[in-house]
Amino acid sequence: MKTIDLEDEPIEAERQSSPEKRGRKASKEVRRQQLIEATIDSLAKRGYSETTMADVADGAKLSRGIVNFHFESKEKLLVATLQYMYDEYSAHWRNAYDKAGVNAGDQLKALVTADFDRAVCNKRKLAAWCAFWGEAKSRPTYQALSGARDTDYQNLLFDLCSRLKAEAGYGFDPHHLALALSALLEGLWLRLMMGLEDVTRETALQAANEFLLTTFPKHYTREANGIRRL
Amino acid sequence: MKTIDLEDEPIEAERQSSPEKRGRKASKEVRRQQLIEATIDSLAKRGYSETTMADVADGAKLSRGIVNFHFESKEKLLVATLQYMYDEYSAHWRNAYDKAGVNAGDQLKALVTADFDRAVCNKRKLAAWCAFWGEAKSRPTYQALSGARDTDYQNLLFDLCSRLKAEAGYGFDPHHLALALSALLEGLWLRLMMGLEDVTRETALQAANEFLLTTFPKHYTREANGIRRL
DNA sequence: CCATATTGAATGAATGTTCAGCAAATTATA
């Protein structure tokens, strides 16, 4: 009855098998990317505190000193990795938003759906995000980048809540609701990452949709497979 | 217009200034507790990866070897600390629940309010929780204890959602809604911990109440200061 | 004194960083 939880790609998948110069001598950018991917792997597999330069180098099948050559220190590698994930996530939701048309209901639904897309929401990435969250409080450098749902995202949610409220005369406070919504999404990510219970990408999305349904009853309706805008 | 955000107690507050034997030779239990508090301090101040035995010992104003004497290893100290926070949180919500009477609406409101009580929801504790979350995925030992909102809590939320639904004929799926609610609470904690934006305990609680209001419109009503059961 | 708690220096393992040297790619020269 439950779709055999789509265990996302194995953590160590050969990701960039593109024929880009592999053996020796790849371009600076290719190597940096390769090392960043290896870092995400390591964060996901061993956690922040046990991610070592050696493990990253091994994961990239390169020598020990390589990271200090392309990045300069472990700290800078980690910041670059976080920046990469941040940029990727931003591009992802902006893209979903742009494709959603002009209707606020559609736009909000698109944002929520995008959040549980395999591209950004898989064990590997979620584990890496959480590793950074755990260190963010005590590291100013991480703090700004750790909240994937940043100011832009938050403002957009607020704008959408306000528009839906104006359209249907809901009684809620759009500020509080936007905060609740982004917290809900992040909380669901956390649950997914923990991997306890039987929470899967599907159930998480259903829970988020349940929120949309009960909060904006005049905008959405229950469908066989998710929700639909009225 | 905004209450000067109640910056919770300073991280290094002299917590147990009780005249319990302080100088030399305290009982086993007193020392353990003292070291656990120092561990929470360190986790909050420096994060998991930079929490060292030396820092814990210094924080407790004791010598370097002390932790290995009372706990046995760093690992066991950390597990004991997590267990302590877990027990404390559990006792806190159970207590709030027991005091809430027999009405499901009151009980749910009590649980949500308890979640933002200073006793369990302050920068120090939230930071410590988050430190563990960041390591939980890669450490089976932490995994079970890291989800403060455990199976019992989740089941209770489900039960309450179901009862409210039965009382007022709401259309939601109680499973999904209970998941959404617990994720919302955890997500708000995460936001509070990050300390970005202007999210305070008050705004977080308001956002959670906004959720209750819109989801259970027949049970709660907006009040000057929060919500009230109808 | 005896049992127990505590100290703090010593130890050894783990790990980030450095760097001299090597090799592949690229360019210059004949």
Place this chain on the structure above:
DNA sequence: TATAATTTGCTGAACATTCATTCAATATGG
């Protein structure tokens, strides 16, 4: 085209540091 010179990417051993753990010596309270 062949060869030399140079740049650039990469290696891995050596080094320095940090840190958990051990333990012999010491202090304390009963």
